Amino acid sequence: MDTTGLILRIHVHPADEQDRDSGLDLLVGADHEFPCIEQLWADGAYQGEFEDWVETTLGWRVTIVSAQPEQVGFAVQPRRWVVERSFAHLGRYRRLAKDFEHLVECVVAHIFTASIHIMLKRLAAAA
Numbered sequence: 001m002d003t004t005g006l007i008l009r010i011h012v013h014p015a016d017e018q019d020r021d022s023g024l025d026l027l028v029g030a031d032h033e034f035p036c037i038e039q040l041w042a043d044g045a046y047q048g049e050f051e052d053w054v055e056t057t058l059g060w061r062v063t064i065v066s067a068q069p070e071q072v073g074f075a076v077q078p079r080r081w082v083v084e085r086s087f088a089h090l091g092r093y094r095r096l097a098k099d100f101e102h103l104v105e106c107v108v109a110h111i112f113t114a115s116i117h118i119m120l121k122r123l124a125a126a127a
Helices: 019-027 049-058 080-091 104-126
Strands: 039-043 061-065
Touching: 019 049, 039 049, 049 061, 080 104
Parallel strands: 039 061
Antiparallel strands: none
């Protein structure tokens, strides 16, 4: 996802696989596909091996965004709101609201279609 919340790549994986483990699969070759990217924001689950791999292999800076020790209750984390807002936008699309699809390829196609629609609405509003 870019800083405006538009989807760049998707990797759907089984529920028994950790996001940080499949994150490596998602990012292989991303430095060539998106040469302008210089920084990646991630939450605390991506600290360690994933963070080191991204910095050494892709050459991107990794900023880990996590709750402050003095934080009590809910607080919006820097950059995290972009991800949550994007998930909320995608959740408005009926086909993505529930797990209707049997094939991963169909889910990915619907996510890209919804993302294109979101992008077109933003462009139309700006015109």
